[in-house]
Amino acid sequence: xxxxxxxxxxxxxxxxxxxxxxxxxSARKNLLLAASYLFYGAWNPPFALxxxxxxxxxxxxGGRIAAAATPATRKAWTTASxxxxxxxxGFFKYGNFLLLNFQWLLARVGVVYQPPHLDVFLPIGISxxxxxxxxxxxxxxxxxxxPTRSLRDFTLAVSFFPQLVAGPIVRAADFLPQLxxxxxxxxxxxxxxxxxxxxxxxxxxxxADTLLAGAADTVFGYGGPxxxxxxxxxxxxxAGQIFFDFAGYSTCAIGAALCLGFHLKDNFRFPYAAIGFxxxxxxxxxxxxxxxxxxxxxxxxxxxxxxxxxxxxxxIVMFIGGLWHGAAWTFVVWGxxxxxxxxxxxxxxxxxxxxAWAKSTVVRVxxxxxxxxxxxxxxxxxxxxxxxxxxxxxxxxxxxxxxxxAILSTRExxxxxxxxxxxxxxxxxxxxxxxxxxxARMPRWLLGATWTAxxxxxxxxxxxxxxxIYFQF
Amino acid sequence: MPLSTSSFERxxxxxxxxxxxxxxxxxxxLAAIAWEARVRTWGYAPTLNDTSDLWAEQRGxxxxxxxxxxxxxxxxxxxxxxxxxxxxxxxxxxxxLDGSCAYPVLADLAADGNFHGTVICSIVxxxxxxxxxxxxxxxxxxxxxxxxxxxxxxxxxxxxxxAEEHLAFLKAEELDLPSLLARLPISNRAAVHxxxxxxxxxxxxxxxxxxxxxxxxxxxxxxxxxIKEGWIPLFTPPPxxxxxxxxxxxxxxxxxxxxxxxxxxxxxxxxxxRGGRVVFVRFPNSGELRKHEDRLTPRIGAWTRLLNETKxxxxxxxxxxxxxxxxxxxxxxxxxxxxxxxxxxxxPYITRALSTPAGG
Numbered sequence: 001x002x003x004x005x006x007x008x009x010x011x012x013x014x015x016x017x018x019x020x021x022x023x024x025x026s027a028r029k030n031l032l033l034a035a036s037y038l039f040y041g042a043w044n045p046p047f048a049l050x051x052x053x054x055x056x057x058x059x060x061x062g063g064r065i066a067a068a069a070t071p072a073t074r075k076a077w078t079t080a081s082x083x084x085x086x087x088x089x090g091f092f093k094y095g096n097f098l099l100l101n102f103q104w105l106l107a108r109v110g111v112v113y114q115p116p117h118l119d120v121f122l123p124i125g126i127s128x129x130x131x132x133x134x135x136x137x138x139x140x141x142x143x144x145x146x147p148t149r150s151l152r153d154f155t156l157a158v159s160f161f162p163q164l165v166a167g168p169i170v171r172a173a174d175f176l177p178q179l180x181x182x183x184x185x186x187x188x189x190x191x192x193x194x195x196x197x198x199x200x201x202x203x204x205x206x207x208a209d210t211l212l213a214g215a216a217d218t219v220f221g222y223g224g225p226x227x228x229x230x231x232x233x234x235x236x237x238x239a240g241q242i243f244f245d246f247a248g249y250s251t252c253a254i255g256a257a258l259c260l261g262f263h264l265k266d267n268f269r270f271p272y273a274a275i276g277f278x279x280x281x282x283x284x285x286x287x288x289x290x291x292x293x294x295x296x297x298x299x300x301x302x303x304x305x306x307x308x309x310x311x312x313x314x315x316i317v318m319f320i321g322g323l324w325h326g327a328a329w330t331f332v333v334w335g336x337x338x339x340x341x342x343x344x345x346x347x348x349x350x351x352x353x354x355x356a357w358a359k360s361t362v363v364r365v366x367x368x369x370x371x372x373x374x375x376x377x378x379x380x381x382x383x384x385x386x387x388x389x390x391x392x393x394x395x396x397x398x399x400x401x402x403x404x405x406a407i408l409s410t411r412e413x414x415x416x417x418x419x420x421x422x423x424x425x426x427x428x429x430x431x432x433x434x435x436x437x438x439x440a441r442m443p444r445w446l447l448g449a450t451w452t453a454x455x456x457x458x459x460x461x462x463x464x465x466x467x468x469i470y471f472q473f
Numbered sequence: 474m475p476l477s478t479s480s481f482e483r484x485x486x487x488x489x490x491x492x493x494x495x496x497x498x499x500x501x502x503l504a505a506i507a508w509e510a511r512v513r514t515w516g517y518a519p520t521l522n523d524t525s526d527l528w529a530e531q532r533g534x535x536x537x538x539x540x541x542x543x544x545x546x547x548x549x550x551x552x553x554x555x556x557x558x559x560x561x562x563x564x565x566x567x568x569x570l571d572g573s574c575a576y577p578v579l580a581d582l583a584a585d586g587n588f589h590g591t592v593i594c595s596i597v598x599x600x601x602x603x604x605x606x607x608x609x610x611x612x613x614x615x616x617x618x619x620x621x622x623x624x625x626x627x628x629x630x631x632x633x634x635x636a637e638e639h640l641a642f643l644k645a646e647e648l649d650l651p652s653l654l655a656r657l658p659i660s661n662r663a664a665v666h667x668x669x670x671x672x673x674x675x676x677x678x679x680x681x682x683x684x685x686x687x688x689x690x691x692x693x694x695x696x697x698x699x700i701k702e703g704w705i706p707l708f709t710p711p712p713x714x715x716x717x718x719x720x721x722x723x724x725x726x727x728x729x730x731x732x733x734x735x736x737x738x739x740x741x742x743x744x745x746x747r748g749g750r751v752v753f754v755r756f757p758n759s760g761e762l763r764k765h766e767d768r769l770t771p772r773i774g775a776w777t778r779l780l781n782e783t784k785x786x787x788x789x790x791x792x793x794x795x796x797x798x799x800x801x802x803x804x805x806x807x808x809x810x811x812x813x814x815x816x817x818x819x820x821p822y823i824t825r826a827l828s829t830p831a832g833g
Contacts, residue, residue: 191490224716
């Protein structure tokens with residue numbers, strides 16, 4: 001079920017209405033669990049079984065990890081959880097990719113092998129719920145989270161519908177405590193949740209789908225050389241589209257959870273105002289970057305074994321991070337570009353240190369714009385269908401082509417230019433604050449007018465119920 | 474370990490939320506009512522949007538022995554389901570899609586082992602032999618929706634139809650925000666390669682996907698002129714892309730057309746082997762558009778060869794004076810009243826064509 005669909009409106013009204021009518025906390029949790037499985041099963045009912053299987057395995061293993069008598073046994077049960085989860089993810093998401101690469105490797109040594117094409121349908125949101133579930137066993141292993149004795153509560157923690165298919169990646173350690181006692185709505189919490197849902201839908205349907213997606217699709221789908229202006233417009237459009245699409249989903253999720261009395265952490269903090277790549281990853285898909293930090297970078301040794309190993313670890317983490325997004329080498333290159341710039345940034349920091357000039361406004365703004373430009377360049381590899389397409393686009397962006405085709409209308413260029421300018425302006429204005437603090441300071445009339453305008457444009461937009469980009473990951 | 478207490482709570486901004494929510498919802502509702510009233514003064518009335526969901530729903534109604542109409546917008550506008558039912562003894566399913574190539578749908582029906590019914594397939598050569606692009610993509614999008622239609626999409630479709638039948642402003646591709654933005658009078662760069670604009674809205678559709686031309690489009694006036702002006706660019710093949718030598722491009726196009734002949738013959742053969750039947754129909758066109766189409770895709774090169782290679786029967790409107798007697802007011806489709814009369818006259822030809830042995 002999509003947030004931007006009519007059936008979700010009906011679903012949400014019925015679930016929220018029934019939820020707050022029920023007196024028993026246990027009955028409310030049962031309702032949420034049933035609603036979450038209905039929400040997920042409405043895509044493809046059999047895949048709800050897979051979701052439950054993942055959950056049940058980790059519930060069992062979480063208990064075994066906690067009860068293990070020796071560190072070796074704890075490690076063995078944790079390894080079992082990691083292997084089970086990653087095998088499931090590997091089969092559904094990376095099966096064909098692995099076979100194709102195996103075929104390529106064999107061909108290098110002269111062996112002709114024709115692998116069967118696995119006709120596997122990717123379960124929606126598998127990368128997200130695998131990490132939701134896996135975070136539980138890993139946190140039990142780390143001693144951050146106590147094992148729950150309630151399969152119902154754990155199943156709800158993994159499948160809670162607002163965050164189920166596209167994040168934020170909510171850790172069981174953050175969610176299970178919220179299931180202990182019934183939530184009490186703070187004054188204004190419900191309406192604030194609705195406003196966040198409106199904002200999320202506006203970001204997705206109006207900004208991402210209507211104002212930006214067209215230019216991005218046209219440019220990334222073009223088979224020939226592009227004019228520099230068109231190439232940049234398409235890439236800036238995608239940079240905005242993927243932010244509004246994904247941040248829009250997270251904002252909807254946070255808003256929907258608030259309406260039900262739950263609190264989910266931010267997944268984005270104005271990332272296009274980041275100064276440097278480490279700052280970017282503190283602001284973009286925060287739930288993934290902290291997951292990778294806690295469960296991969298730190299266990300690998302983090303920066304405890306010297307600068308070189310820290311750099312290697314960063315590259316490994318970003319390699320995995322790239323691959324998490326999709327089974328293609330273009331995603332890996334995207335991750336490695338980020339990894340490389342994270343390493344370069346660490347090196348620069350040791351050279352520049354705490355120099356006063358580095359903290360001047362001009363340098364900060366220029367560094368921020370440079371970060372944004374490189375992030376955009378990296379998006380080319382994220383979005384392009386293959387390396388030749390990416391290379392063609394990068395060449396057009398840097399003006400390396402003698403002649404390129406103009407394929408975007410002036411209206412599309414203006415749309416992308418205006419939205420991008422406003423996006424950057426908003427991120428820079430808000431980079432050191434929060435949406436809550438900003439709303440608290442807004443004049444009432446402006447807040448009411450903004451909310452009304454978002455509702456009106458969502459209605460006018462109508463929308464075609466496009467899926468969120470991150471569903472495919 | 475944190476299992477008994479939550480360590481994180483979001484801040485709720487201190488604002489008069491109930492009043493703000495009420496004001497925003499009320500103003501949005503008032504704006505929607507005002508917009509609805511405004512678009513009705515422009516002549517719009519509630520009608521369904523011809524979405525992939527509506528198509529998938531009809532595709533799902535296909536029975537093994539159904540009569541199925543496939544093709545472009547001409548059979549969509551020009552065929553009346555009541556008349557077809559009266560004449561053929563069975564109500565056909567309308568699967569023709571505006572701005573599409575029929576081949577993917579024909580191939581899909583041929584691949585459906587359960588189907589052994591009758592296919593009435595419209596042929597507009599410039600569309601049927603399109604090697605790719607939006608014409609193919611439109612058909613493939615609809616097929617994809619049918620084959621991967623989720624329960625959530627089905628439910629949303631039912632709700633959307635209810636809303637569209639009551640609200641005129643929900644006319645997508647005409648009154649939605651993307652369409653309104655696309656109509657902004659902003660001139661383009663001189664050298665830009667843009668596809669031709671699609672014609673403005675000019676039909677109403679019911680739940681069976683029966684399309685009827687809007688009365689205003691059937692009358693001489695600005696709307697009809699706008700529609701007419703759109704056809705010639707739309708029916709003109711795009712120039713070769715700048716990055717391909719012309720001979721390479723033309724060779725590729727030629728190969729794609731040859732392949733389409735071959736694949737169509739194979740699909741027809743496959744259907745026929747199961748007891749299915751296919752009849753090709755060339756629907757009326759008029760005015761400058763007819764001259765343009767005849768010049769670009771002469772009958773002998775496309776229509777005649779298609780019938781020869783598929784050995785399927787065909788009905789070419791201009792071969793029969795009673796079918797050729799209609800004038801398409803906007804050059805490409807019949808008006809709603811004419812579509813009923815045209816269908817009545819077409820039925821005997823369909824019956825006769827289907828009773829002809831293959832290749833006869």
